[in-house]
Amino acid sequence: MQAADGVNRLVSEPDEFGHWGRYGGRYVPETLVAPLEEMTAEFMRAQGDASFWEEFHELLRDFSGRPTPLFRAHRLTEYAGGAQIFLKREDLSHTGSHKINNAVGQALLARRMGKRRIIAETGAGQHGVATATVCALFGLKCIIYMGAEDVRRQALNVFRMRLLGAEVVTVNAGTRTLKDAINEALRDWVTNVHETYYLLGSALGPHPYPLMVREFQSVIGREAREQILQRTGKLPSALVACVGGGSNAIGLFHPFIADGQVRLIGVEAGGRGELLGQHAARFHAAPGSGGHLEGVLHGTRSYVLQDEGGQIATTHSVSAGLDYAAVGPEHAYLHDNGRAEYLSATDDEALQGLKLCAEREGIIPALESSHAILPALNLAKRLTKNDAIIVNLSGRGDKDVQLIASAEDTTA
Amino acid sequence: MGRIEAKFADLKRRGRRALIPFVTAGDPDLPTTELLLAELARAGADLIEVGVPFSDPVADGPVIQRASERALRNGVTLSALLGCVAGSRHRLEIPIVLFSYFNPLLQFGLERLASEARTAGVDGILVTDLIPEEASDWEKILQANAIDPIFLVAPTTSDARLKQITGRTRGFIYAISRTGVTGAREEMTGAAEALVRRVRDCTDLPVAVGFGVTTAKHVRDVWRYADAAVVGSAIVQEIERCGSNDQVVRRVGELVRRLLRTEDDGA
Numbered sequence: 001m002q003a004a005d006g007v008n009r010l011v012s013e014p015d016e017f018g019h020w021g022r023y024g025g026r027y028v029p030e031t032l033v034a035p036l037e038e039m040t041a042e043f044m045r046a047q048g049d050a051s052f053w054e055e056f057h058e059l060l061r062d063f064s065g066r067p068t069p070l071f072r073a074h075r076l077t078e079y080a081g082g083a084q085i086f087l088k089r090e091d092l093s094h095t096g097s098h099k100i101n102n103a104v105g106q107a108l109l110a111r112r113m114g115k116r117r118i119i120a121e122t123g124a125g126q127h128g129v130a131t132a133t134v135c136a137l138f139g140l141k142c143i144i145y146m147g148a149e150d151v152r153r154q155a156l157n158v159f160r161m162r163l164l165g166a167e168v169v170t171v172n173a174g175t176r177t178l179k180d181a182i183n184e185a186l187r188d189w190v191t192n193v194h195e196t197y198y199l200l201g202s203a204l205g206p207h208p209y210p211l212m213v214r215e216f217q218s219v220i221g222r223e224a225r226e227q228i229l230q231r232t233g234k235l236p237s238a239l240v241a242c243v244g245g246g247s248n249a250i251g252l253f254h255p256f257i258a259d260g261q262v263r264l265i266g267v268e269a270g271g272r273g274e275l276l277g278q279h280a281a282r283f284h285a286a287p288g289s290g291g292h293l294e295g296v297l298h299g300t301r302s303y304v305l306q307d308e309g310g311q312i313a314t315t316h317s318v319s320a321g322l323d324y325a326a327v328g329p330e331h332a333y334l335h336d337n338g339r340a341e342y343l344s345a346t347d348d349e350a351l352q353g354l355k356l357c358a359e360r361e362g363i364i365p366a367l368e369s370s371h372a373i374l375p376a377l378n379l380a381k382r383l384t385k386n387d388a389i390i391v392n393l394s395g396r397g398d399k400d401v402q403l404i405a406s407a408e409d410t411t412a
Numbered sequence: 413m414g415r416i417e418a419k420f421a422d423l424k425r426r427g428r429r430a431l432i433p434f435v436t437a438g439d440p441d442l443p444t445t446e447l448l449l450a451e452l453a454r455a456g457a458d459l460i461e462v463g464v465p466f467s468d469p470v471a472d473g474p475v476i477q478r479a480s481e482r483a484l485r486n487g488v489t490l491s492a493l494l495g496c497v498a499g500s501r502h503r504l505e506i507p508i509v510l511f512s513y514f515n516p517l518l519q520f521g522l523e524r525l526a527s528e529a530r531t532a533g534v535d536g537i538l539v540t541d542l543i544p545e546e547a548s549d550w551e552k553i554l555q556a557n558a559i560d561p562i563f564l565v566a567p568t569t570s571d572a573r574l575k576q577i578t579g580r581t582r583g584f585i586y587a588i589s590r591t592g593v594t595g596a597r598e599e600m601t602g603a604a605e606a607l608v609r610r611v612r613d614c615t616d617l618p619v620a621v622g623f624g625v626t627t628a629k630h631v632r633d634v635w636r637y638a639d640a641a642v643v644g645s646a647i648v649q650e651i652e653r654c655g656s657n658d659q660v661v662r663r664v665g666e667l668v669r670r671l672l673r674t675e676d677d678g679a
Contacts, residue, residue, distance in 0.1 A: 027541045027542060030568075031588060033569065035568070293519070296514045308519070309489050
């Protein structure tokens with residue numbers, strides 16, 4: 001697929017400075033350039049080192065429980081009455097989400113670099129738990145930054161991180177969510193740069209993070225591709241995944257980029273309305289939504305929700321993990337060149353998706369992953385039983401049960 | 413010759429070093445900022461740094477974060493900020509440098525920003541999260557509008573990068589005194605002096621040292637090895653203490669005079 005502008009839509013690789021077209025790159029305080037260069041060099045060495053990947057895959061197998069199954073969702077398939085629906089069961093990973101893949105990879109890298117103090121941000125707490133877990137595994141000091149609002153919403157995960165020996169720092173600045181947790185982690189890093197490794201949890205931030213996180217998460221798509229070929233004898237018609245920063249989505253999508261017939265569908269958080277502040281749909285172009293704007297946040301150039309003065313917007317989603325103003329730069333690139341499509345699902349639609357999956361498949365997905373379910377069912381309806389759709393069930397919903405219960409209380 | 417270059421040339425002739433105070437525009441409000449700029453100049457500032465408030469100031473410590481929040485609550489926009497600089501210009505001869513994060517500038521439009529900043533009388537712009545690798549368009553646009561692009565260097569910057577960065581900066585080099593965010597400190601480390609020495613090996617441009625420069629003693633110490641000392645959080649903290657008190661302009665002026673008083677090392 002070669003578009004008129006010469007862009008080949010069947011590859012998606014950044015240049016040596018981490019640019020996907022106009023997106024990505026490094027927009028950071030000068031102090032962080034040296035550690036980012038050091039990290040990039042070490043990652044490049046690790047990429048060519050078979051023993052690094054051997055240890056990575058061994059840990060994913062024995063510690064995390066990979067490969068995760070590709071489950072044929074019979075009753076959701078029957079409900080939609082069209083394409084066969086498969087669920088990629090990242091929720092069955094150790095610690096309950098795909099976040100462990102990246103945490104294992106980066107912890108191995110930190111160890112190679114001799115860094116013994118690990119910092120990380122977390123929104124829903126899934127990345128924080130994954131990071132605390134690998135730090136316990138490798139005997140590394142672990143500090144997790146988490147917005148006060150998320151600490152409140154995700155008390156169970158805060159407790160899990162502390163059980164695993166991590167220090168959880170509550171961030172009271174700004175909007176008290178994921179973006180403020182990242183701000184605070186960056187300030188820590190800039191201050192303690194020599195001994196600290198910043199284990200960023202999504203496919204965003206300055207180069208090399210978007211590339212590196214994608215490489216560690218691509219295990220999802222490679223497994224899924226092999227599994228679906230084995231099961232159905234052909235490639236799926238579409239992949240559907242939720243997109244916050246976008247690590248689970250890019251991990252599933254990337255091994256299918258060259259398969260032009262496979263539609264790649266990302267689902268953003270539509271929240272509770274289209275106006276700025278009510279959602280986290282960065283690609284959404286509705287007037288007054290603050291979406292569809294280019295910007296720079298947390299070291300990378302991408303689509304960023306912001307006001308007309310360039311101040312980063314408040315966002316809303318029922319799921320803490322999607323409640324973020326920017327999106328990973330590779331998604332921005334795939335959006336613009338048309339290789340991937342981006343939709344949104346509202347809070348209510350996510351809750352409906354969660355219930356359908358729980359009642360019809362016996363699986364309670366995370367609220368984040370639940371955003372992908374209704375769009376997948378709607379698509380399945382328009383396809384035939386000869387088609388297959390893979391939905392990335394990026395995490396499990398245990399952490400959300402209390403929140404869902406209180407949401408039901410207020411709507412009942 | 414631009415105002416910044418002329419200023420440093422004049423200081424050099426007179427064997428003097430520079431003090432560069434920093435204020436966040438719109439803290440406590442824009443009319444007060446305009447009064448503050450005039451008072452800073454009267455009190456002996458050689459250049460002034462004006463902070464552009466941003467919602468996510470990752471390079472700043474709590475003091476300047478709070479100043480940004482106050483300014484944004486007041487609804488300060490880049491247009492209004494440039495209006496404030498323009499309004500001060502007829503009373504001020506000294507150079508004015510904007511200190512910003514990249515996103516508000518990007519959203520305003522880089523061409524439009526450069527041309528309106530020039531008209532308002534801005535002499536240089538320093539963007540804390542824009543490194544030269546990402547700044548080629550930015551440099552061209554600023555230079556076309558006779559505004560100096562000022563880049564920062566840090567103790568972690570390699571010698572190879574120092575060469576590259578100093579080669580692309582105009583006006584002066586901003587040397588970050590230590591690894592960390594902005595904020596007042598009891599002590600300054602030796603990292604700044606070592607960094608300035610490395611910068612001198614690459615360029616004849618004047619070097620300003622900032623981050624953590626808090627007291628008259630710090631200023632004096634920085635002047636031993638650098639051309640200018642930037643004092644930010646200590647001044648912003650004084651503004652914060654005054655709140656909406658009408659003494660704020662006088663108190664900030666006094667603080668700057670204390671910083672400049674050679675015989676008084678008590679801050």
